[in-house]
Amino acid sequence: MTTPHETPDPLRDSLTLEAAHLAERAVRAVRAAFGIAGAAALIAGVLLLVLPQHTIVVLAVIVGAWLVVAGGVRIVLGLFGRSIGVGHRVLGVLLGTLMLVGGVVALRDLALATTTLLFLIAIVVGVGWIVEGIMAVSEAGASRSAAWSRVYGIVSVLGGIAILAVPAWSGFWLLMVAGVILIVLGLLGLMRAFSFGRGLLGRVRGQQR
Secondary structure, three states, X not given: OOOXXXXXXXXXXXXXXXXXXXXXXXXXXXXXXXXXXHHHXXXXXXXXXXXXXXXXXXXXXXXXXXXXXXXHHHHHHHHHOOOOOHHHHHHHXXXXXXXXXXXXXXXXXXXXXXXXXXXXXXXXXXXXXXXHHHHHHHHOOOOOOHHHHHHHHHHHHHHHHHHHHOOOOOHHHHHHHHHHHHHHHHHHHHHHHHHOOHHHHHHHHHHHO
16 A cells, blocks of 8 residues: 555555455455464464473474464465455465465374474474564555554564574473464454454445444
């Protein structure tokens, strides 16, 4: 989205996710996508912290499942969000596919030795969060929900960097850190879902009365 004082940038505008530029159906789809991904992250984070079996296999299963859900949501939104900018749709499909593949890899290789599996999950989680964060920041526009998207993206990128920067995480601490970050991302994701296009949908309901 551009203001009267800004030079139009077609590439930037095609990547930005602005509710004002979307059809009502697309706004609802984006809200649902943010909500599903946020709820999945929140549930995954809580499970990581409360399950008594604090093992790297539990981490692999839960985080792998979250990556599959989050990546799948991105892909579906990219394929079927017809009123969303082409650049955003293409980026969503590409990054969603990367997340989906990472989740499948994490779920498929559960029989690996603990050390190898720990390294694999650290790579998958770190890269997955960085990818998700980049996507969130790129789609933030100038609407009221943009701040939540930027905060979500920054937290996601920093979380991914933290995981990748400390390759010697023990299974327990990796699980704890991943759980806390997932809970934060889940709450921020739900806030994005709640705030995205809220004013637009309110006006639509007012016109329908």
